[in-house]
Amino acid sequence: MNAPATTELPVVVIGAGPVGLAAAAHLLDQGIEPLVLEAGPAAGAAVREWAHVRLFSTWGEVVDPAAEKLLASTGWTRPDPDTYPSGGDWAEQYLQPLADALGGRVRLGTTVTGVSRTGRDRIVDADREQQPFVVHLANADGREERVLARSVIDASGTWATPGPAGGSGLAALGEQAAGDRITYRVPDLKDPATRARYAGTRTAVIGSGASAFTALAYLADLAKSKDGTGTMGVWILRRGLSGSTFGGGEADQLPARGALGLAAKAAVDEGHADAVTGFRTEAVERDTDGRLILVGEDGRCLDAVDELIVLTGFRPDLSFLNELRLDLDERLQAPAELAPLIDPNQHSCGTVYPHGHRELSHPEPGVYLVGMKSYGRAPTFLAMTGYEQVRSVAAAIAGDLASADRVELVLPETGVCGGAGLFDTSDTRETESGGCCAPTPPLVRLGTPATVGAAAEEAPAGGCCSS
Incomplete structure (x- = not known):
């Protein structure tokens, strides 16, 4: 050439x-x-x-x-x-x-x-x-x-190339076979067919970022609606709870980003989702009805869910x-x-x-x-x-x-201390190690999650800003 x-x-x-x-x-x-x-x-x-x-x-x-x-x-x-x-x-x-x-x-x-x-x-x-x-x-x-x-x-x-459900970075055993009940995206619950899929179901959400917050807020909003009676979320976190679990809250310089974490916290506090911490998925099995049972690396088995939303990054x-x-x-x-x-x-x-x-x-x-x-x-x-x-x-x-070489940008702070890579870190340990994490933010009533808390991580998660 x-x-x-x-x-x-x-x-x-x-x-x-x-x-x-x-x-x-x-x-x-x-x-x-x-x-x-x-x-x-x-x-x-x-x-x-x-x-x-x-x-x-x-x-x-x-x-x-x-x-x-x-x-x-x-x-x-x-x-x-x-x-x-x-x-x-x-x-x-x-x-x-x-x-x-x-x-x-x-x-x-x-x-x-x-x-x-x-x-x-x-x-x-x-x-x-x-x-x-x-x-x-x-x-x-x-x-x-x-x-x-x-x-x-x-x-x-x-x-x-979204991340898998498996806690090791590889797909969990049975994850691919259970693909008919798994999504790796935040579902559009305004779409009638998608809404019908999740309405009245028990749905697990794996992830701890803005996309997971958004999915939990959407499910909570569905649970409060007339056609969503019986909808229940199960929030699965690979780490323990810490001051950074729910994001920066009111300390976040991007208010809508901070509101996402508060909406996820509201979903748990108001009984629309259960939180399971320190759970790293090893296998995805089915019960006799075809529902999914998540098995952890520590041998724990969670109650069966109808759907699984995997939001573990990209x-x-x-x-x-x-x-x-x-x-x-x-x-x-x-x-x-x-x-x-x-x-x-x-x-x-x-x-x-x-x-x-x-x-x-x-x-x-x-x-x-x-x-x-x-x-x-x-x-x-x-x-x-x-x-x-x-x-x-x-x-x-x-x-x-x-x-x-000239810097022409000032980025907004998240209001969050510590990072997503911390492993099973508690508030006490963060404080003792010299971190500056604030305690878990108090519950703030946000109104309808679909309007106030429905912002996505810009790289969903590039989010939303991929490519």
């Missing part, structure tokens, strides 16, 4: 979600041509799958500045910056217009199957950095193709990057320089340190994992974090290191 000069080639952006499209806007702002490759049938394909969930960030926090500048030239007007969009709102009122503004630079139905250097596999050193990237594609019609790129920005997210798909030289943290599968800033085993009070191209770089120059993909298995990603990442990365690719 005769490759043109690298600088004449586009920058390939993998994923047409919020961060991928923002990356394209920032590249254009730098005078660099982007090519956005999206596996789904529409821009924001992953976001559209949780269209019913409301974000806990306002419109003012989920619109990228460079993207807004591009959209303004089309006559687009940003929605009220103080209101909260749903995933559907975000996709239809922002992501789709942004993709339309980018025009032919966005290719849909195009799956990236591999990325490498032209004529160089992973082990070859000779002239490696002088070779353009080659990106292998599979199109929706079955055609295979390859394109050359000067740089590659992977904003493909983690939505397609993980990155790194398979198509296997020929590139990446420096990833061995635990989080995030860029090694970024990992200490987001590690849930170490995180304490305060906010994630704003970061850019230096923390996101790898031994393979010109490759960047951004957005939820950059967080690997770490939780709690915000759209504004991804927007700052791609601003810095685009500037670095353009050679403007002064701009690339």
